[in-house]
Amino acid sequence: MKIAVCIKRTPDSESRFRIAASSTAIDEAGLKFDIDDFASYAVEVALQLNEKQGPGETVAIAVGPDSVQETLRKAMSMGADRAVQLKTDAVPVDGLAVAKALAAELSAGGFDLVLFGKHAFDTAAGVVGTATAELMGIPCVTAATKLDIANGRGTARREIEGAAEIVEFALPAAVTIDEGIARPRYPSLKGIMAAKKKPLETKPAQLGPVRVRVKSMALPPERPAGRIIGEGAAAVPELVRLLQTEAKVL
Amino acid sequence: MAQVLVFAETRGTSPRKAGLEAVTAARQLADATGGGEVHAFVAGPPGVGGVAEVLGQHGADVVVIVEHAGMATSNREVVAATLAARAKVGSYRAVLLPFSAQGREVGPQVAAKLDAPIVSDATEIKAAGDTLVVTHPAYANKVIATLEVTAPLAVVSLRPSAIAAAASPRTARTETMAPAIDPSAAKVAVKEVIEGGRGKLDLGEAPVIVAGGRGLKAAENFRLLEDLAAAFGNAAVGATRAVTDDGWRPHSDQIGQTGRQVSPQLYVAAGISGAIQHLAGMRTSRTIVAINKDKEAPIFKVADYGIVGDVLEIVPALTAAVRDAKARH
Ligand SMILES: Cc1cc2nc3c(=O)[nH]c(=O)nc-3n(C[C@H](O)[C@H](O)[C@H](O)COP(=O)(O)OP(=O)(O)OC[C@H]3O[C@@H](n4cnc5c(N)ncnc54)[C@H](O)[C@@H]3O)c2cc1C
């Protein structure tokens, strides 16, 4: 199968964040960047599908400035065959604008399957995948926790509130990937060496108009320091008293 | 005067809490921009129109009802196509919807169909002239972003529980509308719905969550948390990734950065260390209780009330005490 995986370059989610002096962005100094968590699961899903189903091609695509080339190389070191950078000066927070750039590229690509992360760590929006699919006019499954492809059709599972759904669709299709579906592999040394020679093409991104902008960013208020009220089951009556009289939740 | 269109999500023929919250948010936005009408949109199997009354109670002036037998299971493509068609005929300032499993699919589809910008997972919306100013927790809740959306029509999805449903009673006019596409022609077909358990409260809607970590030691000990949840009566059971990875609980129960993000009135963390990725999903809970045998566990830093000790001993004692307290109420 010909599979495209759209990946975003995001900071390591375990970082401690500070707000930049501009107060409209995080301070990137000292942060490590990588493929966003859910998109890294999507890369793994693509690689496993092509490994299982015989000859195919996995193409990693990112919209962004030249710093995304490192992220694309990472995907190729995991096993993607080639990569495309859709170049912009900066990635807007407007997910529909990004989706337009991706849809323009993907529509002409002849892909059987286009994979995304459920949402990117930084925007935490869950917009780009579903909007891209809609612009392309192909079926889209959002937040899949299982995905099987056979005979030009896909079956996926998605968790909904209090239940799960099993859905079916025809290819070509888009799927956004939730956690639990596959553990992303670590690139091997051989993979890292091979990635250096794999093709990485750069094209201008055809972003749509940018209509969502960051006005400001702030760190959330800290919770008041925690309090230990006692030890063992003996502390339970005091806890229940506090839940009733102070927190008023019981 | 801005009219606001809102997707009042239902389950079967009943309103969902997140849908009522969205109607409240729409009411507040309309009132803040000169008191335009709120048009609530419902779509589901025959009978779903019965929710019109409760939507009116929450501030809907008009309820647009789409009923079709083919919509017994949620059918996002039909909802998106019909909601977008409706948005085109009105003079709407915004389309609001819940950031639910269904809203995650419907929102971006509607935005793409209308070529309207979308902001997801908002906790607050304000209007300032031509722009909407939307608060959205980003970076796994570690950063609060304030976004500006500049467009005549914008789509905004709302984080469940962020805006409390509130009364603004009126008698809503009803209108009916046919689905914009035939439900049987949807590109993605729902073949099966696996219910998580009858009457099970969803993590996003439960006022109380009791969550367990690896400190529970074994899958079968989650029965202790089920008992505690039953004692509270309005509680759902959640878990850490360590637990869902080990298969003790399904992935759908996972709370945290890569699981569900929740904000209940009360969160009880039992045998949970409090890793930063777990905190990302629950630190905005109103009251946090932690039970852990290690007094240095990071969860105690965010817990309003901590008890140091063995969960297997403390949880049953808490269950009995909660049952007692409820009985005396
Ligand atoms: C990219 C990424 C994403 C992640 N996403 C998530 C996520 O969404 N959600 C999530 O939860 N985690 C997530 N994690 C994992 C996270 O880092 C932690 O590993 C996980 O939360 C730990 O789960 P735990 O608290 O159950 O287990 P542990 O960290 O092993 O803690 C168990 C706790 O139980 C206590 N304990 C043991 N026995 C008892 C007893 N008898 N009585 C009382 N206490 C006892 C111990 O003192 C300890 O504090 C993610 C990690 C990464 C790298």
Ligand SMILES: Nc1ncnc2c1ncn2[C@@H]1O[C@H](COP(=O)(O)O)[C@@H](O)[C@H]1O
């Ligand atoms: N700049 C980008 N380049 C390529 N893919 C992206 C980009 N932004 C988002 N995506 C994809 O869309 C998913 C959801 O992103 P978002 O809608 O921002 O939450 C990510 O997990 C990626 O798969």
